[in-house]
Amino acid sequence: MNDATDGERATLRRVRRLLRFLAYGTDWLAFAHPVIAAAFRGPIKDPVRNVWVVRWAVLACAGTIPLALICGPLRGIPLYWRFIDMSFGIVGVVPLLIVLRALRPLVERAERAGAAGHPPTAVTG
Numbered sequence: 001m002n003d004a005t006d007g008e009r010a011t012l013r014r015v016r017r018l019l020r021f022l023a024y025g026t027d028w029l030a031f032a033h034p035v036i037a038a039a040f041r042g043p044i045k046d047p048v049r050n051v052w053v054v055r056w057a058v059l060a061c062a063g064t065i066p067l068a069l070i071c072g073p074l075r076g077i078p079l080y081w082r083f084i085d086m087s088f089g090i091v092g093v094v095p096l097l098i099v100l101r102a103l104r105p106l107v108e109r110a111e112r113a114g115a116a117g118h119p120p121t122a123v124t125g
Contacts, residue, residue, distance in 0.1 A: 020075070020076055036057075036060075039053055039056075039057075040053060040057075043099075047099075047103055047106065048103065048106050048107055048110045051100070051103050051107055054096055054099050054100055054103065055100070057092075057096050058093055058096050058097065058100070060089075061088075061089040061090070061092045061093040061096065062089060062093070063089070064085060064086055064088055064089030064092075065086045065089055065090075067085075068082040068083075068085040068086045069082065069086075072085070
């Protein structure tokens with residue numbers, strides 16, 4: 001039993017030394033997904049008032065490209081892995097742009113109502 005444990009420890013040390021970029025995938029994934037999901041509670045509840053969250057998410061998707069290109073080499077992440085990381089931003093922005101396009105008439109209507117002196121009404125779904 002002790003030999004197997006020592007062997008496992010040696011393997012883990014070797015993996016950490018040779019494949020240090022694996023932490024890149026686990027450290028941010030564990031924290032970021034629930035945080036990002038929580039941020040979208042607002043747009044689900046009141047999309048017009050919280051359209052800024054969707055716009056922020058578009059910027060975050062765009063930010064994956066320079067992040068992967070700048071920080072990837074610093075962490076020793078292989079080029080092909082950086083392209084995979086960048087693809088998440090490219091693929092992720094597609095549904096966000098669809099949502100923004102669908103929200104545009106609602107936001108414009110709320111802005112016209114606000115300019116006319118009427119308080120904007122919440123859109124709930």
